[in-house]
Each structure stands twice: as structure tokens, then as C-alpha cells.
Amino acid sequence: MPSENDQHSENAPESASDISLDHQGTQNGLVNGLIADTAACIRFFSRIPLASVSRHDDPAALPDFTRTARAAPLAGWIIALPAAALGMVLALTALPPLAAATLVAACLAVITGALHEDGLSDVADGFFGAMNKTRRLEIMKDSRIGAFGALALILSVALRIALLAALWERFGPADAAVIFLCGEALSRALLVWQWQSQPLARPDGLAARFGKPGAAARNTAFALVLLTFLPVFAAAGLANLIAGVVLAAAAAAGAGKIALYKIGGTTGDVLGAIQQISSLAFLAGILVVP
Template sequence: MDRQTGGEAAWPGREALHDLAACLRFYSRLPVPQLPGEPDPHRAPDFTRLPRMLPLAGAILALPAAMTLSAAWLAGLGPFLSATLAVAIMAAATGGLHEDGLADFADGLGAGGDRTRMLAIMRDSRIGSYGALVLVLALALRIGALATLLDRLGLPAAAALVVAAALSRVAALAPMALLPPARSDGLSATAGRPQGASLALAAALGLVLAIATLPFGLPLGGTVAMIVLGAFATLAVTGLARNRLGGQTGDVIGACQQAAEIAALLGLVAAVAP
């Protein structure tokens, strides 16, 4: 018997699988059922341990978009329409969670003022001109990067989409690990800070996923460029949050993910320039 749940005995990898399911529930709108032996699936996520499975969750979330990208390309829809459909599917799967954070982050910092005012604007559910502008530019950059990759690489662009999704989820852990919560009453204040072991495992898993896609046509130099530029974008957003907000919020984490994903895709584009 399982001493924690009083149910069936634990089996190897069970906790990791439960963490993966929790990641998919929290970061997407996918209908993930309760797994055998899993505690309450609706409980608040524990971010001290949960992040270790984020790269794999990101890759899973990107698979429908990658399949859409490939199918549309093979159907002859061309690079722009194929990329647009893929980004639309990705947004539908995640519910625009990170895009919402990016828009709120842009609204708060764009409006300026003191820390309290910026945080209050970021908490407002309404989108402002700065958020709308940044959101449009972010979508355009993602679509443009994917369309360019389709034009230059063909179907391996789908693998790039999966890699960027996995790596950017690892990048989004940086503000949580490096900065204190900017609010005492926000989700980031109650969710906990990722443990060193969880961060190390997340980074290792992200690297393994990136290496695993090399046989699908991604160049090694391009994969390295994705990692390096994604890391630079992560540090830039984290530093901006530290200087302007004095800490991190869920919106900062979302902005970090979006910046890292865009930077990773652009790094690959530059690496495979004709």
C-alpha cells in the first residue's frame, strides 16, 4: 500500500508522471484526467518540484502545433499560412497563458511610474496600448520566424517549434529562481521557489530534448544558437523585472517564456541563413 495515499503501491516514475500531468493542467487547457495514485488533481501546484517536468510538458504542448505546421506545409498552403495555423493551434492549447503575461508586463512597464503603479497596471485584466502592440509584434515574430524556417529547412521547422517550446519553458524558470516575488499576495509568493535539483533536471531534460531533435534535420549550430539566444533573452527580461519591479510575478514569467521562444527561433533563423 502507498503510505501517502493509502492506495496502490508506488511504482518507478510515478511522481514524475504526476508532475508532468500537473504541468499540463496548469499550463494548458488540455483535458488531463486524474492518474492512478495521483492526489487531488485540482490542488495548487507545488513549484518547488513541479518545474522538473516543464520541458517535456512544453514539448507535448507543441506537438499539435508542430503536426499542424507539417500538415499545412505538405498540403501546399505555403510558409505564412502554415506558420499562422501552427501558432493559432499553440495558442488554443495553452489558452494564451504566456501571451497574456507578456501583454500585462508590457502594459505595466510601458506605463511607467513607481513600482506600486506598475504592479497595479499589470494586475488589471484589461489590455492597454503597450500590451496590444507588444502582443502583435510577438505573434508576428513567431509567425515570421516559423515561415522563414519552413522556407529554408522545410519540415524540420516543426522540430524547431518543439525545441523552442521546451527550452523556453526552462527559461521561464529563471525569474522564479533568481528573483523574489514582487507581491506578497500573488501566486508566485505562494507557489514556492524551484529547488536546485528540479532546476538542474529541467535544464538537463531541455538539453536532451534539443539533442534528440538533431536527427530530424536541425543543424547543431542552429540548436546551439537557439539555446544561447534564448538564455540572453531570459536574462534580459529577468534583469528588467529586477530593476523595475524588484521581483517577479506570473506576468514576468510569461514574458520571459515568450521572449525566450522568440529569441530561440530567431537564433535558428540566423544560423540557417541562405
């Protein structure tokens, strides 16, 4: 039979230390969850063979993007880090900026497996190679590349190389790397935004199979991107940063509207195209301001 002291201890309010421990446990759970979601995004959006990073992370599990998409910007920043580091190493050599930018762009494509570039080429072929929604979706599922897709890849890669080289020459290798990493993070947040806000063109497609992000995931994604703005502000200035963000957001929104008109919403290919287009728009926006 419990004593009075036992009853008193059972009914006593939590101490300040108990509340602090609970709060700390909740914070640790949120951080561990975000780390696990970041690892899942890195595996999905790249070829990086990442082992389990915590007990919350199961490398064999399929990602649930209703929540996991919140970490896409952080994953994008990490995925682009080796390419940015390569650029810093090449700065120690006598290679011209154009050659260095070409190697940086190639490094990023190898790391991602050209996942988003593939989406861009499929969208270009589908959107401009057919006259109705059904045929456009069929073309986008075809693994073969057509004239519009090839042209889109050539132009996007050439523009990326030119913009990276211009960043290198104008801001220096270190600041160019910071701007490049921010663009990769921002473009993934914009991808999540369009994924969340636009209807899905294929109910059984890739964009639907792993869950559609909710508003909470979108908001967290944008909050994470804000952390990358501070170093860009220091490197390029406020006006350049604003121009980059505005152009990137406009490009993402425009691509989403075109997809809505052409096929009735987004697909995995459309999301990849949004990432490519918005990242290029961000770099161009940084450079467009004197």
C-alpha cells in the same frame, strides 16, 4: 519464540535480488512522480482537460511548484505537440508557409489559453506605462489591455509567424516541427530558471502562491531540455543550436534583470513574458546562422 533460523533470517543481509527490487522501486517512484508533475504542469499551463495519469496524480490538487516545476519543459513539449502535428498535416496541402505558420501559432494559443501572451501584454503595459513600482504592479493586475500591451502582442505574434514560416521554408516541415517543440521546452526551462533565481515581486502573487522552484527542480528542468537538443542538432546543426540556446538564455536573463529593476523581481506575468520572449529568441537564433 523465534528459532535460530528465524533469527538468522532476520539478521541476514539483503540479497542481491532484494536490493535490485528496492532500486527498481525507487526508479519507478521517480518516473511516476515525474509523470504526475508533468500532468500537473500541463493542466496549469494549458486548457488540455487531462484526467489522472497515476495514483500519484490528483487533478483536483493545487500544484506545488517547488517540485512540480521540474516537469515544465516536458509539459511545454507536450502542450506544443498538437500545433506541431497540425503543421505536419498542413505540409500535405498547397497552403503557403506563412498561412500554415499562422494556423500553427493560433493552434498553440488556443491550447494554452494565451496564458503567456497575456503575461507579456501585462508586463509591457506595466513596465512602460508607469514610472514607479507600485503603479506598475497595479497596471499588471488590471485585466484591461493598453497600447503597450497591444503592441507587444502584435509584434510577438507577427514575429512568431514569420519565424515559423522561415523555419518551414529553410528546414522543411518535419525539422521545423522538431525545432519548434524544442523552443517550447527550452523556454519553460528558462522560465523555471528565472523563477528560481530571481526574488518575487509580490509575496502573495501567482509566482509565490504555488511555491517557488528550488535548485533541484531547476536542474531537472534543464536535464529534460537536453533530450530535445539531439533532434535539433540533427535537423539544424550544432552552430544553429548553440546560437538559439545562447540567444534564448540571454533573452530570459535580460527580461529577468529588467523585471528586477522595474518591480523588484518576478511575477506570474513576468514568467509568462520570459517564456514568450525566450521562445522567439530561440527560433531567431536557429535562423540567424547561415
